[in-house]
Amino acid sequence: MSMPKVLLDYSAAVALLEEAAMDLRELRPNEVLAAVTHWLQAQGQTPPYCDDGLVERWRIALQSNTAHDGGQGQGRYSTGSPLELNVSTASIPFPPPPKDEFTFSDLFAGIGGFRLALQGLGGRCVFACEWNKSAKVTYFRNFGIVPYGDIKQFTGQEISDDEIDNLIPYHDILTAGFPCQPFSLAGMPARNHFGIETGLNGSQGDAFFDLMRIATVKKPRALFLENVRNIFSIDHGNTFSTIRHSIEEELGYEFHYAIIDSSAMVPQRRKRLYIVALREASNQFEFPEFANRQLPLRSILQDEVPEKYTISDKLWASHIMRSERNRARGTGFTVKVAKVEEPSPTIVARYGKDGKECLIAQEGRNPRKLTPLECARLQGFPDSFVRADSDTASYRQFGNSVPVPVIERIGQNIIKTLRKQTAVKGIAEMALSTGREDIDYLRARVLRWGRQNFNHFPWRSVKNPWHALAAEIMLQRTKADQVLPVFMGFAAKYREPADFVARPTPLFSRLGLPIRDDQFLALNRTITIVGLPNEKAKLLELPGVGDYVASAFLSLHLEKRAGLIDANTVRVYGRFFGFETDPETRRKRWLVDLAEEITPIRVFRDYNYAIIDFSREICTPRKPQHEMCPLRRKCRYLQNVVDKRR
Numbered sequence: 001m002s003m004p005k006v007l008l009d010y011s012a013a014v015a016l017l018e019e020a021a022m023d024l025r026e027l028r029p030n031e032v033l034a035a036v037t038h039w040l041q042a043q044g045q046t047p048p049y050c051d052d053g054l055v056e057r058w059r060i061a062l063q064s065n066t067a068h069d070g071g072q073g074q075g076r077y078s079t080g081s082p083l084e085l086n087v088s089t090a091s092i093p094f095p096p097p098p099k100d101e102f103t104f105s106d107l108f109a110g111i112g113g114f115r116l117a118l119q120g121l122g123g124r125c126v127f128a129c130e131w132n133k134s135a136k137v138t139y140f141r142n143f144g145i146v147p148y149g150d151i152k153q154f155t156g157q158e159i160s161d162d163e164i165d166n167l168i169p170y171h172d173i174l175t176a177g178f179p180c181q182p183f184s185l186a187g188m189p190a191r192n193h194f195g196i197e198t199g200l201n202g203s204q205g206d207a208f209f210d211l212m213r214i215a216t217v218k219k220p221r222a223l224f225l226e227n228v229r230n231i232f233s234i235d236h237g238n239t240f241s242t243i244r245h246s247i248e249e250e251l252g253y254e255f256h257y258a259i260i261d262s263s264a265m266v267p268q269r270r271k272r273l274y275i276v277a278l279r280e281a282s283n284q285f286e287f288p289e290f291a292n293r294q295l296p297l298r299s300i301l302q303d304e305v306p307e308k309y310t311i312s313d314k315l316w317a318s319h320i321m322r323s324e325r326n327r328a329r330g331t332g333f334t335v336k337v338a339k340v341e342e343p344s345p346t347i348v349a350r351y352g353k354d355g356k357e358c359l360i361a362q363e364g365r366n367p368r369k370l371t372p373l374e375c376a377r378l379q380g381f382p383d384s385f386v387r388a389d390s391d392t393a394s395y396r397q398f399g400n401s402v403p404v405p406v407i408e409r410i411g412q413n414i415i416k417t418l419r420k421q422t423a424v425k426g427i428a429e430m431a432l433s434t435g436r437e438d439i440d441y442l443r444a445r446v447l448r449w450g451r452q453n454f455n456h457f458p459w460r461s462v463k464n465p466w467h468a469l470a471a472e473i474m475l476q477r478t479k480a481d482q483v484l485p486v487f488m489g490f491a492a493k494y495r496e497p498a499d500f501v502a503r504p505t506p507l508f509s510r511l512g513l514p515i516r517d518d519q520f521l522a523l524n525r526t527i528t529i530v531g532l533p534n535e536k537a538k539l540l541e542l543p544g545v546g547d548y549v550a551s552a553f554l555s556l557h558l559e560k561r562a563g564l565i566d567a568n569t570v571r572v573y574g575r576f577f578g579f580e581t582d583p584e585t586r587r588k589r590w591l592v593d594l595a596e597e598i599t600p601i602r603v604f605r606d607y608n609y610a611i612i613d614f615s616r617e618i619c620t621p622r623k624p625q626h627e628m629c630p631l632r633r634k635c636r637y638l639q640n641v642v643d644k645r646r
């Protein structure tokens with residue numbers, strides 16, 4: 001008989017893990033809850049500032065506090081990891097989807113408007129970031145995740161690309177309603193008055209460059225951004241041009257944008273700029289068409305509203321006075337009660353202060369402000385969304401938010417496009433789009449292992465590229481210690497291909513591969529005529545140079561990124577991801593795509609050295625060192641084959 005299942009309550013799990021995070025508390029006291037909650041919702045990953053030891057302690061702490069019968073209980077997280085732990089999601093109002101189709105990051109997350117929409121479409125958020133303390137509390141209450149604080153801790157000048165790559169998990173879609181105060185019409189006059197810079201060089205405008213840095217390193221499949229429409233006109237259009245140029249030219253993404261008024265989806269006129277950028281250019285994305293309708297404000301008004309929302313005689317008198325003065329001058333705001341049969345004007349962060357943007361007429365009384373619940377509805381949040389304790393914070397949070405249904409509609413089209421691209425590109429993309437976290441995990445761990453165990457072979461530091469090419473040819477199917485004396489003699493004797501052509505020696509016979517001696521001579525004859533190519537297509541035309549040697553030569557010696565595929569690397573990938581690795585597989589396009597995807601953008605040289613050494617020292621053909629392997633926690637071969645044999 002199976003044991004009864006015991007699910008640990010989510011908040012109890014958070015408290016338990018917080019308790020078991022002593023080192024982290026000393027190192028990053030403000031980010032302990034962020035790390036704990038991010039890990040709880042994505043247990044396959046090591047969150048920022050955590051290491052494998054801490055994660056292991058957390059796992060043990062949870063395991064020893066839960067008992068289960070191995071069933072698939074409701075409210076259980078699907079982490080994509082066989083190490084799922086039984087933690088109940090029942091207390092989270094908007095938990096992650098039980099099975100996710102894609103992953104996303106939530107930058108400048110606010111109270112989670114993007115998250116609410118994309119979770120509903122089957123997305124799992126793997127990284128959230130928000131500096132405002134009260135917004136973070138609201139976010140946690142609704143999604144069970146505490147966002148990390150200031151984004152600069154991940155993107156500051158002192159942080160290398162490599163560190164960003166390790167800190168932030170891969171995500172399919174990067175979302176950001178990046179700070180818009182420097183651009184907004186409402187915020188501009190005061191800012192200009194006080195000499196605060198506007199546009200991308202303003203203190204918050206450079207947030208755009210923070211998200212660009214993350215996009216450059218993590219290469220998500222899509223960017224989904226929101227901002228005020230005023231971004232078009234600021235600085236004579238230079239701000240928008242800079243954004244477009246950065247995304248299109250520097251990042252190389254296909255760029256789409258639209259100004260959309262939310263009033264077809266929520267009863268609020270809120271015109272915003274939406275940008276969608278796609279890593280794979282396919283011209284398949286289109287913004288959704290919205291119905292030609294305007295929802296009435298009346299549809300979201302509460303029947304009974306507490307008296308405290310009725311504005312005071314003093315405030316009403318001051319509104320009227322300012323309106324009359326402004327009318328006489330022909331500028332500025334004039335107060336008027338809202339027409340409830342039409343959408344409301346745009347709700348802004350400061351709405352709660354005096355409600356002047358949208359006052360509701362009341363029979364025999366001064367008009368009233370909208371309630372926080374009504375503001376939530378104007379942005380498309382469900383009534384079950386847990387609001388901040390104070391009205392002031394609620395007004396500010398909803399005023400700063402994105403209209404959720406608009407995000408959802410655009411999100412649907414992004415997902416459709418990504419699905420189409422996946423179908424077009426075939427099985428590799430399918431493997432990639434469902435295994436991004438695993439790719440991230442493998443890349444980070446192999447890279448770290450490689451740096452700690454780097455082998456200083458002489459061919460890794462040669463200055464002569466021809467020597468380097470010769471070494472890569474020798475290393476094919478031959479062990480490094482066998483190559484070492486042959487290579488040293490060769491490099492000492494020959495300085496250029498013409499030397500070798502004039503006085504050839506049978507190098508490869510000494511390595512047990514006599515057939516290659518003729519090939520190597522032919523290769524050198526060709527190089528003396530055409531020179532040493534620095535492009536893959538030309539390298540592949542040389543006698544005896546195949547895909548692996550060309551890619552290794554380019555990435556290890558010429559600083560050109562290329563993924564490596566040979567029997568050794570494919571063995572590691574096959575074992576880790578759980579696919580067959582017969583010679584036929586190695587010719588498949590999707591495997592090439594997979595290797596390209598795993599290889600980091602900037603530190604590809606380090607990674608390629610790491611995977612070469614790792615495949616020869618840890619994940620060896622006959623006696624893989626499972627116990628010492630940094631990939632063991634997620635390795636399919638270990639879980640599906642080795643562990644079952646034990």
Ligand code: SF4
Nearest residue numbers: 619624626629632635
């Ligand atoms: S756990 Fe074993 S099989 Fe899996 S990658 Fe590591 S060494 Fe290879």
